[in-house]
Each structure stands twice: as structure tokens, then as C-alpha cells.
Amino acid sequence: MPRRVAVTGVGLVTPIGVGTEETWQALLRGQSGIGSITHFDASRYTTRFAGEVKGFEPTRWMSARDAKSSMSDPFIQYAVAAGAMAMDDAGLVIDGELAERAGCFVGSGMGGVATIEATHRALLAKGPRHAFSPFFVPQIAINLAAGQLSIRFGAKGPCYSQVSACSSGAHAIGDAFRVIQRGEADVMICGGSEAVVTPLGVGGFGAMRALSTRNDAPASACRPFDLDRDGFVLAEGAGILVLEDLEHAKRRGARIHAECKGYAANADAHHITAPAAEGEGAQRCMRAALADARLDGVQIDYINAHGTSTKMNDVTETLAIKKVFGEYARKLMVSSTKSMTGHLIGAAGGVEAAFCALAVARGQVPPTINYTTPDPECDLDYVPNTAREANLRNTLTNSFGFGGTNACLIFGRPEP
Amino acid sequence: MAENIEEKVTKIVAEQFEVPAEKVTLNSLFMDDLKADSLSVVELVLAIEEAFGLEIPDEHAEKIKTVGDVVNYVKARVQ
Numbered sequence: 001m002p003r004r005v006a007v008t009g010v011g012l013v014t015p016i017g018v019g020t021e022e023t024w025q026a027l028l029r030g031q032s033g034i035g036s037i038t039h040f041d042a043s044r045y046t047t048r049f050a051g052e053v054k055g056f057e058p059t060r061w062m063s064a065r066d067a068k069s070s071m072s073d074p075f076i077q078y079a080v081a082a083g084a085m086a087m088d089d090a091g092l093v094i095d096g097e098l099a100e101r102a103g104c105f106v107g108s109g110m111g112g113v114a115t116i117e118a119t120h121r122a123l124l125a126k127g128p129r130h131a132f133s134p135f136f137v138p139q140i141a142i143n144l145a146a147g148q149l150s151i152r153f154g155a156k157g158p159c160y161s162q163v164s165a166c167s168s169g170a171h172a173i174g175d176a177f178r179v180i181q182r183g184e185a186d187v188m189i190c191g192g193s194e195a196v197v198t199p200l201g202v203g204g205f206g207a208m209r210a211l212s213t214r215n216d217a218p219a220s221a222c223r224p225f226d227l228d229r230d231g232f233v234l235a236e237g238a239g240i241l242v243l244e245d246l247e248h249a250k251r252r253g254a255r256i257h258a259e260c261k262g263y264a265a266n267a268d269a270h271h272i273t274a275p276a277a278e279g280e281g282a283q284r285c286m287r288a289a290l291a292d293a294r295l296d297g298v299q300i301d302y303i304n305a306h307g308t309s310t311k312m313n314d315v316t317e318t319l320a321i322k323k324v325f326g327e328y329a330r331k332l333m334v335s336s337t338k339s340m341t342g343h344l345i346g347a348a349g350g351v352e353a354a355f356c357a358l359a360v361a362r363g364q365v366p367p368t369i370n371y372t373t374p375d376p377e378c379d380l381d382y383v384p385n386t387a388r389e390a391n392l393r394n395t396l397t398n399s400f401g402f403g404g405t406n407a408c409l410i411f412g413r414p415e416p
Numbered sequence: 417m418a419e420n421i422e423e424k425v426t427k428i429v430a431e432q433f434e435v436p437a438e439k440v441t442l443n444s445l446f447m448d449d450l451k452a453d454s455l456s457v458v459e460l461v462l463a464i465e466e467a468f469g470l471e472i473p474d475e476h477a478e479k480i481k482t483v484g485d486v487v488n489y490v491k492a493r494v495q
Contacts, residue, residue: 065434069456130466134458 002181006249006256006414007357009090009242011082011191014341014351015051015235020085024358027340027366028387032219034233034342039114039197047211049218050197051235051342053078069135071148073112078238078347079145079193080152086189087153090242090254094154094187102187103157104146105176106240107168109346109401112140114198145193149240157185163346165401166306167265168192169239170349174263174407176243186245191350193238205234208273210310222343223370224307224336225314225378232308235342239351246414258360259414261394262293268404274312279320281406282306282398286324289408295394297325300332300410302365302390304352304397307336308343315377317398322380333390335383339369349399349407356395356411365390421494425486428467432460442484460486468494 010020015033017023026033033051042048053074058067061081071077083106094102115136123131138144143161150159158179162171169192176188205211212231214221222233249256266288268281275282290297306317314336322329337355344351359365364387371384394412401407422442430437433450446452446460461477464470468490472480480486 063434065456069459070453129471130462133462134455138455 003183004246005177005180005260006244006246006254007241007258007260007411008244008249008254008256009086009092010257010354010357011085011089011240012237012351012354013053013056013078013082014237014344015053016340018053018056020089027337027355028364030340030367030369030385030387032340032369033235034218034221036218037197037202040199042202045202046206047202047213048215049221049233050202051233052197053237056081070138072135073115073139074195074236075108075112075193076139076145076148078195078236079106079240080148082191082193082238082240083149083189084152086240086242090244092187092242092254098186099154099156101157101185102153102155103176103179103185104150104155104159105162105172105188105190106146106149107162107164107172107192107346107349108142108145108194109163109165109168110194110196110201111142113196113200115139117198117200149189153189155189164405164407165403166343166345167349167399167401167405167407168346169351170353170397170399170407170409171265173241173243173350173353174265174409177260177263180243180245186248188243189240190243191238191240191353192347194345194347195236196345197234197236202234212309220370222309222339224305224309224339224368225318225375225382226371227373227375229309229311229314232310232338233342235344236347237341237344237351238347239354241350241354241357256414258357258411260409261412262289262295262410263408264288264292265407267406270404272404273402275316275400276404278323279316281404282317282320282400283323285406285408286320286396286398289396289410293410295410298328300394300396301392302359302395303332303334304356304395305334305336306398306400307338307368309336309338313400318378318380329380332380333365333383333388334380335366335368337366349397352397352399353409353411356397356409359395360392360411360413363389363391365392421490422487424467425464425483425490428463429460429483432456432463440483442482442487444483445481464490
């Protein structure tokens, strides 16, 4: 029997809050974190709004010197902050024999893009001799988020990054779950981080016609499953969990938010951006995650959908859920928290896994906001606009990424 | 001029490594006394180059270990 795995720590840096409690309360209020872009002058871009992290003071989690040098890229800063919050929440100190039994998996879709842009600007302006900081490479390399966390907490086990676009964070958590199940580590700090609200990020996703262009009403631009949705809303932040061998967590009397029960990863093998017909890959992935958790569909109460607010995703994901869950799909609660946070790309899977764990722990279901006009092709219970109280046995979170990559995770109440 | 160079270097070192200027002496070793790592020292050399309009070749930069080394180097180059 594989070992069981508990979620004992949660850390969140999102457009609706710097901190887990702040983020969770904003979710329950149905608050949007989307607004005009302030990180750069976006006035000439087709999309001029995003989900930016607000009021983030890096020196709460690192020295001013590190914030300007070895941890200057925001994707690293968000990961370090969320990781520190998660470790604090877990009440865990990694020392002695635990050090080699603790690891870090932090995914990101794109890494230190802001640093790449700034350095390239300097290169064009000043030439190669004066453009580069010696800290350039350790800002842009995606595994440095995981690396910084391992250094900070003395975690000497496996340490690297999963890179799978919008499912990076979910893959990181899923792989961390497996490492603990197999007994290769007792504790994993895991999740995702992203900071691409930059000219290249906004311009690039805009060029794919993937972004909402509702510039006159940013807070209602992200409207998953609503008939009038017109694209996703780019966002940034980090979601980090502490996963722990359930017996290890019990022995030290840790508070357990939820149990991580199942995981599956697969590919559509179909198209670089479009999902396969009827979400065939997503269907297989959800089924495989249920099988991995040894659960039947009817034992799931809530799905945190990928729910990007694009025309294509929301219809296809709905269809895939109906294919997997059959008649029971009508009884499921399915919400997209991206309606509030926006799409955190490689951090989305981390943030949304955290939301599932918190939903189980607290018996609360975050809503899908901006849901006003039903789409005949999207006909499930999307928990429209208002959070609910509900006793949740098990929850599933979907993450689908460009390249046709899929990840599903299941979090539930730890039954005896 | 000489005094100016010392003041200017001290100021840059203090800013770069975020230590109070009064803790920076001519004998301060960057890595041992001011807790800098090798990458931070490279960053300091770049800041010195920029401040004094110099290009410091790597073989010279490698020998710069203290505040005094910087001051002497800059004096020799600018005078």
C-alpha cells in the first residue's frame, strides 16, 4: 500500500490577497482581483488589465539586499513568500534526520520573464559589458523558486521544477504526492509560482487571441461558463502547499487541512492550444485520478474547474465532466476561482489545489463570480456568484496546459 | 580627489551590501566581514565600473578583496 499524504501547510500570494486567510476570505466574498495593469504602461496593448498582486512587500520574507539581487524576480519572491507562509502554517522545522527526507517541487510556466525583459532592454541600451547582473541567470531559471525554498528551509531531498504551462503547479504537487507515497520523502514543499504580467506576457497571450479584451470592465472580464465570456485574464502569484506523510503529520500532532488522495497526468496528443474533442484527454485524466484515489465519481462533491473563461475551455471541460460523472454531474458543485483570481498560469494549479484543501477543511465552497447569462452548452451547477457552506467529502481540481498537457488532483477528508 | 574616492567607494560598498557606512573600513573583507557572496562581489565591481567610468578586467577584479583594494585600484586608474 502506498503511504497516505496530508496537506499540513498552505501559503498563498494572489491578486485577491497576500496571505492565505486574506485570499480565502476574498474568495468567499466573491471579490475580483482584476484591474488595470500598473506594472508597465499597457496603453497600447489590446488587453490593458490583469490580476496583479497588490501590496506585496518582499522584505517581509527576505532581506532588502536579497530582494534586489539573488531574489529580485517576482516569480521567486512570490514562491519564497508563499513557501514561508505554508511552512509557518504547517508549524514545521526541517532539521536533523528530516532534512534529507524533505524536498521542494515548485513549478512555473515561464520563470523570470520580467528579468529577461529588463536585461534585454539594458543589453540594447548599454551593450553586453554593462547589461548583465551576475544574478541574471539565477533569476530566470525556473528551478530557482524550488532552489531558494530548499536553501531557506534546509530541505535536502528532491528539488526541481515541473514545467507544463498552466498545469505546472498541479504537476509539481502531484509529483510531490507520489514521492511521499513511495516513501522517498516525508515532507514536500510544493506548488507553483508565476509573474508574467509583463509586456511579453500580456503581448504574447494577447497575440494568441486568448485574453479577454473587456477593458471597460476589468473586474467582470473573467466570467467562466457565462455566455458572454471572451477569453482568460492573465494573473500572477504563487500557491504553495506542505505535503506530509500522514503518519508523520499525526505523530507530531500537526493540523491536517485535507488528505491528498489521487493524482493523474496525461496528454491530449492533439494540438498545441486547443483541447481534444469532448475533452477526451481531460476525461481520461479525471477518470485516472479517481481510480488512483480509489473513489467513485459519486464520492466527489466539488470540482475546482480549470474554468479559464475562454469559449473553448469552458464548453469542453463541461462536456468532459458530464462524460466522466454521467447523471451525477448535475449534482456536483463546479466553480472556477479564476473568475476572481484570474489565470495564474503555472501557479494556477498550486493556488487551486490549495483552495480545494481549504474547501475541505472549512466546509466552504468558493463561487464562480460574474455569472449572469447561462450558456446552453455550459449547464452544470457552477456555484454562481455566492459562496456556499457544504460538508465536502472529496474535491477534484483540473489543470490543463498548452501543449495538451493535463493534471487532476483529488483532495478529501482524511477518513480513518 | 583621493579622499573623495575613498568616500565614494565606501558609500557604494555600504549601499551594495546594505551595511552601515561606519562599518565599512579600508580593511573590510567583502566576503568575510561584509557577508557578501561571490556574485555580490561581481555586482559591486560592476557598480564601481559605472561610478568611475572604468572597465575593470576580470584578472584585476579577482584580486579585489577589500574596500582598500578598490580604493587603491581606482586611484591608480584615475590618476
